[in-house]
Amino acid sequence: MxxxxxxxxxxxxxxxxxxxxxxxxxxxxxxxxARWAEHRKTGLLLVACNCGFTTGWVPGAEVPALAELTEQHGGT
Structure with missing residues (x-):
C-alpha cells in the first residue's frame, strides 16, 4: 500500500x-x-449542510435546536 x-x-x-x-x-x-423597495422577513428559515441535509423553508420554531444541528453537522 x-x-x-x-x-x-x-x-x-x-x-x-x-x-x-x-x-x-x-x-x-x-x-x-423614486420608488424604494421594502423588505421584510417572512419568518421562514432554511438550514442546509454540505452533506445533503436540508430542512427546506420552515417556520423558525420548527428548525432543530442549534445544539442538535451542531452535534450532527459540526459548527456553524
Missing part, C-alpha cells in the same frame, strides 16, 4: 442558515419619482 498517495475525497459538514425575505415596491415619492 502506498502511504504517500492522497486520501479519498469526502464531503465535510458545513451548515448554512438562511432567513427568507419578501420584497415589494414601496410607495412612490411624488417629489422625486
Amino acid at each position: 502506498d502511504d504517500t498517495a492522497p486520501g479519498p475525497w469526502a464531503t465535510e459538514h458545513r451548515l448554512t442558515i438562511r432567513a427568507q425575505t419578501a420584497t415589494r415596491p414601496g410607495p412612490l415619492d411624488e417629489a422625486t419619482g
Whole structure:
C-alpha cells in the first residue's frame, strides 16, 4: 500500500442558515419619482449542510435546536 498517495475525497459538514425575505415596491415619492423597495422577513428559515441535509423553508420554531444541528453537522 502506498502511504504517500492522497486520501479519498469526502464531503465535510458545513451548515448554512438562511432567513427568507419578501420584497415589494414601496410607495412612490411624488417629489422625486423614486420608488424604494421594502423588505421584510417572512419568518421562514432554511438550514442546509454540505452533506445533503436540508430542512427546506420552515417556520423558525420548527428548525432543530442549534445544539442538535451542531452535534450532527459540526459548527456553524
